[in-house]
Amino acid sequence: MNPTPSPPAAKGAGSRNQGTGFQLPPLALYIHIPWCVRKCPYCDFNSHAAGPELPEDAYVDALLADLELDLVHVHGRPLSSIFFGGGTPSLFSARALGRLLQGVERRVPFAEDIEITLEANPGTFEQAKFVDYRALGINRLSIGVQSFQAEKLKALGRIHDGDEAIRAADMARAAGFDNFNLDLMHGLPQQSLEDALADLRIAIAQAPAHLSWYQLTMEPNTVFWSQPPELPEDDTLWDIQEAGQALLAEHGYAQYETSAYARPGRQARHNLNYWSFGDFLGIGAGAHAKLSGPNGDIRRTWKTRLPKDYLDAGKPFQAGEKRLVAEDLPFEFMMNALRLVDGVPAERFSERTGLPLSSIASACAGARQAGLLDEDPGRLRPTAHGQLFLNDLLQRFLP
Incomplete structure (x- = not known):
């Protein structure tokens, strides 16, 4: 997860009534490691092809210096979760990640039950390395499989094959990871319903605790955007979505977010914090953060994107910042929570925004009348119809 900032606000500073129950939310940490073996044609994340040697020590030093400057935003809170995203964080050695985690914990205390997730790709799996990762306290893996089928993996520019993906899940278990996620895409070039369900069945057979199953989209500034492949027709995409969700439910994977499915009690806590409008520090090239102050001030920040600039001691880590004014907050909150x-x-709306529920009463009433929002006044929850037309629902909370 590498959250992106919202468009800059055109309005003034705005104000909030802090008598409505604003509370500092839980705090998480996102660490971005921007290198990959090679860039995939669909990927719009801040990732860069790795050279023959990674600057592990210099980058760890920079990450800790970056964190040092962000300690002003901690306000005494422990870290509830850490997420190593990328890029391919599993390209880093256990030695480098161990030094980093020790440095982080010296600066910000860890919650006793902290969740620490590392993204990994099957082509970078080494059994000994993953045993060492587990010994560091990393207790969750997110494995980027995307597909198990050779022709689909080739179309996606992946460096692994289906057998390697299966071995990666086996090695994760052998290394002591009983909590791991498999990332899987659907709506792939020339993919049929049968292809998509075959991928899902193989993934389910690996018995992951969690499955991220999401549709391939064409994003600007990617190879696929400028040279789009032939994708399935809308009717096929709809059939894949319906049949796939039924298959996952049949095997005990409950959908709890737009593209996330989990065994009972195995939802990704880091992502739940993000979707619940919690706070997260972001360190690393291109990392983003959402931060609250005790007075209810909420802002998003983002770090410089290019690794060479991030590693340049003469340049600042932070590239930008946007304060979220009162007019922004209903949409910002709902954009996450309604997923x-x-x-x-x-x-939770008042606790995380400092705004009274009455500020969104009209928008909620209209959404309920349209069948997009659940009728329960004690919960902000999309209906099944609202899940399908989430953009229409969210539009109602724009300033």
């Missing part, structure tokens, strides 16, 4: 199938308690 959750079960939504959030209604009081």
Whole structure:
């Protein structure tokens, strides 16, 4: 997860009534490691092809210096979760990640039950390395499989094959990871319903605790955007979505977010914090953060994108910042919370924004009348119809 900032606000500073129950939310940490073996044609994340040697020590030094400058935003909170995203964080050695985690914990305390996730690709799996990762306290893996079929993997520019993906899941378990996610795409070039369900069945057979199953989209500034492949027709995409969700439910994977499915109790806590409008520090090239102050001030920040600039001691880590004014907050909050199938308690809106529920009463009433928002006044939850037309629902909360 590498969250992106919202468009800059055109309005003034705005104000919020801090008597409505604003509370500092839980705090997480996102660490971006921007290198990959090679760039995939569909990828719009801040990733860069790795050279023959990674500057591990210099980058760890920079990450800790970056974090040092962000300690002003901690406000005494422990870290509830850490997420290593990329790029391909599993390209880094256990030695480098161990030094980084020790440095982080010296600066910000860890919650006793902290969740620490590392993204990894099957082509970078080494059994000994993953045993060492587990010994560091990393307790969750997210493995970027995308597909198990050779022709689909080739079309996506992936460096692994289906057998390697299966071995990666086996090695994760052998290394002591009982909590791992498999990332899987659907709507792939020339993919049929049968192809998509075959991928899902193989993934389910690996018994992951969690599955991220999402549709391939064409994003600007990617090879696929400028040279689009032939994708399935809308009717096929709809059939894949319906049949895939039924198959996942049949095997005990409950959908709890737009593209996330989990065994009971195995939802990704880091992402749940993000979708619940929690706070997260972001360190690393191109990392983003959402930060609250005790007075209810909320802002998004982002770091310089290019690794060479991030590693340049003469340049600042932070590239930009946007304060979220009162007019922004309903949409910002709902854009996250309404991705959750079960939504959030209604009081969470005031706790996380400092705004009274009355500020969104009209928008909620219209959404309920349109059948997009659940009728329960104690919960902000999309209906099944609202999940399908989430953009229409969100538009109602724009300033």
